Amino acid sequence: MPASPAGTPQTAELPPQPSGPDPRTRAGAPVPAAPRVAWWAWALAGSLFFAYLLLSLRIHEQLLSHSFDLGIFVQVVRSYAEGRLPVSEVKGPDFPVLGDHFSPVLALLAPAYWLWPSAKVLLVAQAGLIAGSVLPLAFWARRVLGPPAAAVIAACYGLSWGIAAAVAFDFHEWAFAVPLLVCSLTALGDGRPRAAACWALPLVLVKEDMGFTVAAIGLVIAWRGARRLGVATAVAGLLASVLALLVVLPAFHPGGLDGYLASHGARSAEQAGTGGGAAQFVRAWTLGLITPQEKVTTLILVLAPSLFLALRSPFVLVALPTLLWRFGSGYPPHWGTGYHYSLLVMPIVFVAFVDALHRRGTRGPSLHRYLAGCAAVTLLLLPHFPLWQSVRPLTWRDDPRVEVAHRLMDRIPDGATVQASDALVPHLADRAGVSLHGWPDSRPSPQWIIVDTRVAPERRWPLSRVQEALALDEARTGGGYRTEAEQDGFVLLRRGS
Structure with a gap:
């Protein structure tokens, strides 16, 4: 080592160190460095896309899809592709669909429909949107928990029962909400509240009730410190839903506001076997949000893949608007685990799971136990939901x-x-x-x-x-x-x- 003029050893000058905590550190625990390219995440998303697409197309080819909802959505996208406001003959002669549900996001499928005018293009889009939502979850989990944990959590999310039930039941506009939800919540988990708000706001174009979910995201943003931005986001979400429910939908409905309210109230009441209007509403809410037992079972199954650790994250509050309207509904299928009704809550629960692990600084054997439990629950439930049909010979037998x-x-x-x-x-x-x-x-x-x-x-x-x-x-x-x-x-x- 060269000596200084005074004869003392000369030390190499260190570059200035940034003040504050290591940006890779959360909750006081260092995060292992990860490779720049997470090839396994792309491979997982591609495999899930192929599995979703194969199952949904096979169900459609076997004449197991439905007029409600795939037939309606094909007519909606076909209308947009022809340059018209969406109508559906299934709902009634030239029925304006914007008088039933506010989902202008479906217009994005019109260019794909020009190239391939088929119901199958909707199923391809749905498979791509849901499989693509695995990527932001995997990338965020990789940054805060490390690659092995991220791979397990992303795979369990992609194979979760709520996702499987939705993929196997036609097409729904909620497919657009799934990647937006994951991108919004993972951005917030990364400490980027503005990005979280920007990803959340387009949810109001997915369906008229999604503004309440945006409002919930806004409240979590405020809770995490960005108060003005969070309150503004929450107010924007609430105003969007109120505007859609009380202005836009009644304006397009043939019967106006009274006709819109009567049609939805009467339909729910008829399906639930109760009176219409206020009577149906009172009956649904006096029964409570946890009766009958089917509601409790659904709630347990929703939280089970996270081993109920999701309850320790404020992100789980984003699922409340969806769960409240489902369990407060008088329509029994809303309460259970079938159809597509749990599609929106699965990404929220898994993001909350990652956030809870991250905030607790879970590492080592403790993290491994949680991951093993998540994988065990996912695999235990897998045979009871539609993705399992893909490995059954009956599914591939031609009729x-x-x-x-x-x-x-x-x-x-x-x-x-x-x-x-x-x-x-x-x-x-x-x-x-x-x-x-x-x-x-x-x-x-x-x-x-x-x-x-x-x-x-x-x-x-x-x-x-x-x-x-x-x-x-x-x-x-x-x-x-x-x-x-x-x-x-x-x-x-x-x-x-």
Whole structure:
């Protein structure tokens, strides 16, 4: 070592050190350095996209998709692609969908529909949006917990039961909300409140009730220190939902505000078996948010993948608006684990799980126990939800009736007016004016009617076998229709000229 003129050893001058805590440190615990490119995260997202897409397309090809909701959404996207405000024949003749739900975000699918005018383009988009939401969660978890923990959490999220149930049940506009939610909450977890607010605000374009979720995100932003920004975000979310619910939707609904409120209240009341309006509302809330037991079961299953540690993060509060309207609803399917109703809460719970682990400074054996528990719960629930169908041989067994159905539907010309059974509507919605056979709100006297008379009882919705048979007999006898074809339980009728 060279000596100074005074003969003392000379030390190398160190660069100035930044003051304050290490930016890679949270809750006082250092985070292991991670490689720049998390190839495993991209591989995981790609694998999940392939799994989601394969399952949803297979369900659709087996004639297991529905008029409510895939048929409706195809008609909405088709309207946008044709440069029109969205209408749905399934909801009623030329029914303006913006009078039922405020989801202008669906217009983003119009360019894809130009290239591929099919119901399948919606399923591809949904698979991509949900699988893509794994990436911001994985990247954030990797920064704060390390790559191994991030890989486990991201995989458990992608395979979680709420995601699986949604992917297997048609298409829904909530698919757009999932990546926005994850990006918003992970940005807030990274200490970037402005980015969190910017990612949250577009949620108001997904559905009319999402403004309440934006408001919840705003409150968490305020809680985390950015008070003005958080309050502004919360107010913007509330105003957006109030505007959508009380101004926009009634303006497009054929019956105005009274018609909009009556249609939604009456439908929920009819499905719940209660009176309409205030009576239905009072009954739903006097039952409580935890009765019947199905609600408690759903809440336990929602939190179980996080081993209930998500409750220790303020991020879990973002799920409250969704859980409150579901459990306060008078419509029993809202309470359970089926369909797509848990899609929005799964990303919130997993982000809250990561945040709780991070804030507690969980490392070493303790972190490994939580990860093992999360993986165990996810794998334990996996066989009980639809992703498991992908490994069942029955899923990939061809049904000859499907080919018959498509052959008969091909005889219906493009642009014709049609009434069809529930499962056939999505396969005609991209090229015909199709509505639901026998449904009171369907367009009367269509040019064609096609019905599946052998559909299983559990899949016969919304009409019973007797009701559908009576509607078919009426069309054959007094409705002026003649039988064009009848094979393997499918009946194709054409109205006489």
